Amino acid sequence: GIQVEQSPPDLILQEGANSTLRCNFSDSVNNLQWFHQNPWGQLINLFYIPSGTKQNGRLSATTVATERYSLLYISSSQTTDSGVYFCAHNNAGNMLTFGGGTRLMVKP
């Protein structure tokens, strides 16, 4: 099946810094989502972005399916951005499959 690699696995930022999280895929993807799992364990939908670019406040995402990657940008990070960020896509069986996640800690 399609392999999903997220990078970096861990990231520590000072509040106010910007960051880019990446998902690489072993094959082209036709469906992609970004989620934030907050420190309480809730999975929060950030973007449904099979292709193109979307922005929501300080967050934006870009997916280039034909080049097998998606990026999540976090600008002016805040402590509330801490948690784990997952990308997920449809595998060959059309099941939503998750990457390993990027664990982000934003320090005040």
Place this chain on the structure above:
Amino acid sequence: IAGITQAPTSQILAAGRRMTLRCTQDMRHNAMYWYRQDLGLGLRLIHYSNTAGTTGKGEVPDGYSVSRANTDDFPLTLASAVPSQTSVYFCASRQGLNTEAFFGQGTRLTVV
């Protein structure tokens, strides 16, 4: 508020006992899913249902069963719980295979 509701929120269960985790959605989504998330790891698919009346096995189905008698409900049953099934369980739904998925708040299960 529309969405996905899981119950219970948490449970401590003796090994060997039977347990059913409940999941209900009110968005009339066709597809529903059960995932488990172990400490420090990503989510792994247990079972899925693309439409009411059908189910399928995911990546880690052993020890679990599901049913989909109607559109709204997708219960997950552990017939005889074992400690390795200690995990956080998430239910999800989406309208179709290429649409946005939404997750419940999770059930934290500890098997002792």
